Amino acid sequence: MLAEFNIFGVFIAPIVVYALAALPITMFVRFVLWWSGLLGWFWHIALFEISLYVSILCLLILYV
Numbered sequence: 001m002l003a004e005f006n007i008f009g010v011f012i013a014p015i016v017v018y019a020l021a022a023l024p025i026t027m028f029v030r031f032v033l034w035w036s037g038l039l040g041w042f043w044h045i046a047l048f049e050i051s052l053y054v055s056i057l058c059l060l061i062l063y064v
Helices: 014-036 045-063
Strands: 005-007 010-012
Touching: 010 014, 014 045
Parallel strands: none
Antiparallel strands: 005 010
């Protein structure tokens, strides 16, 4: 969807809405990885979390 979002008369770019929607999804995936112990396998956890967020954001943009 490439149209602007109208929130109470304010037009917002779609990337902002997708970025906000990617945050809870990333937090959920991060929690599942932490709970299962898979998060400890990564060398640089912060770099992995940023790349996970960017990957989820790109998937939202492509498929939603």
